[in-house]
Amino acid sequence: MDRLYPAHIEAIAEALSNIFGENKYADREIARVLQADKRRGSKDRAFIAEHTYGVVRNYRLLRHVMGGSKPKKREDWWRLIGIHLLSEGYELPEWREFGDFDEEELKSRWDEAKAIRALRESIPDWLDKVGEEQLGEELWTSTLAALNEQAPVALRANTLKTTPEELAGVLASDGIGTEPISANGLLVTERKNLFATKAFKQGLFEVQDFSSQQAAPTLEVEPGQTVIDACAGAGGKSLHLAALMQNKGRLISLDIHEWKLNELKKRARRNGVSNLETRPITSTKVIKRLSGKADRLLLDVPCSGLGVLRRNPDAKWKLSQDFIDRVVKEQTEIITSYSRMVKPGGKMVYATCSILPQENDAQVDAFLASPAGEGWTLEHKHTFLPQVEGFDGFFVSRLVKE
Structure with missing residues (x-):
């Protein structure tokens, strides 16, 4: 001790x-x-x-x-x-x-x-009640216990500059132990200040949870396509998409917060990303101009964040039922409006870092049953749970447009 x-x-x-x-x-x-x-x-x-x-x-x-x-x-x-x-x-x-x-x-x-x-x-009583109502007593109990543990640290190797094997060797020389967890993912087993390493400054990796790393591959992008990340934030998934596209094609990152997109530009330079353009969503015209333009669309929508309580434990004291109600409404508006950017034959991923069905399966089902969802079909969906996969709670689904 x-x-x-x-x-x-x-x-x-x-x-x-x-x-x-x-x-x-x-x-x-x-x-x-x-x-x-x-x-x-x-x-x-x-x-x-x-x-x-x-x-x-x-x-x-x-x-x-x-x-x-x-x-x-x-x-x-x-x-x-x-x-x-x-x-x-x-x-x-x-x-x-x-x-x-x-x-x-x-x-x-x-x-x-x-x-x-x-x-x-x-956890607050009201949130405990919501979780049990949504997931059932047994699943909620095991999920909640796992969400209250310390979060592991995962990295994603930037394949524009290195391979996971090469990255593991470079980090090992700095005394940082890792082990592979996915195609391009590494679990950190010996912690140090990752952001002070030469490997990070050279853009060889990004810190990104294993579950979050599943969103970009699920979109099934190919080099040369037009890909839109419509809720890009600071752009971790945009950077992943650029690597999967091998810097070929057109990657458009959108967000309502321009300062987040400015941060993404800095990260893109460090990562060696050259096919990225950013556009702040200043009005509905930004979305309308992109109607029918995307081969692929990623919607990592705003959510309650219940899947990432392990790394943001203070969130459970800041959440409220009103906030969840508002964010569910916002999710519906986003998938309804933004899905129009996908061209016929294109694909869309709807994802959240929540484990609540009302933000996940129910949103996809409601979209498919709505006029906006006409001509869309569900190809794949999966909810990652901390007690099953061992990482953040996360939902990912892929839909295809006729």
Whole structure:
């Protein structure tokens, strides 16, 4: 076990106070705290990040064990962190902040919580109810448990510049262990700062979860085609599509946020992508002008993000039923409108990083039954589950237009 230092606990407490008190995003807040003290080594930084995420992941459970009240003061956050560290097997120092713990009482509350799924897996009651209604008790229970584990780190080799085998060798020389998990995917088995490596700066790989890596190949692109990534975001899947197209043909990446497309341009340069053009969606005219132009269309639509709770554990405290209702409506509007960009004989992939059927199978079924879905047929669909494949929850489907 690592030795505990007050400065580390203080940093974790500061991050948690802002995540829950100021509604900050966990990844950004952790990055801010880590950057605040340049003297910290890699082990110190890893400890702070790991245990901040650990508390966020189990926030409701830890609050219950502490007595149920919401942490407000610095001392409250220290107590919550202390309970988390005890659960991880640490022996707490005799510091003032940890001095009045009754470990027998804490253990009793912990055992009590184990019998209640929403407490055990530390999730809001309303979200636990939605999950059970959508997936059924047995599947939801196993899925939720897997979503509450720490996420693995996966890479996708950029085949425009290297092969997975070559990449594994380059990373090994930097002390980073990997093992193959798919055609171009590697699982990181020994962690270091991947973004500081020469391999990353040279564009040899992107950090991308295994499940997310399945979207681009499912689209069955070929060099020379016109391919549209219509909800591109910062473009991880666009970069994958460019590699599968061997930089041949036309790849158009669209998004409503121009700043994300600007980030994609930087990533494309690093990756050696030359067939990409970006277009911000500033009005419905952008979509209308592309009507009937695409051989292939990728719709990785906005969603609840429930499939990626392992890497974004704070999302479960930011979600609401209203948000899910709004995003489901948005998904329907996107597949109805954007599908018109596909030419006859073309194909479309509809994908989400959710595990809820109402965002996945039900959306595809509703589209096929609607006037917009006339002439479309479903070729393939699959829901990736963390307890089955071992990675993020993700849905991918492929439809073909007559």
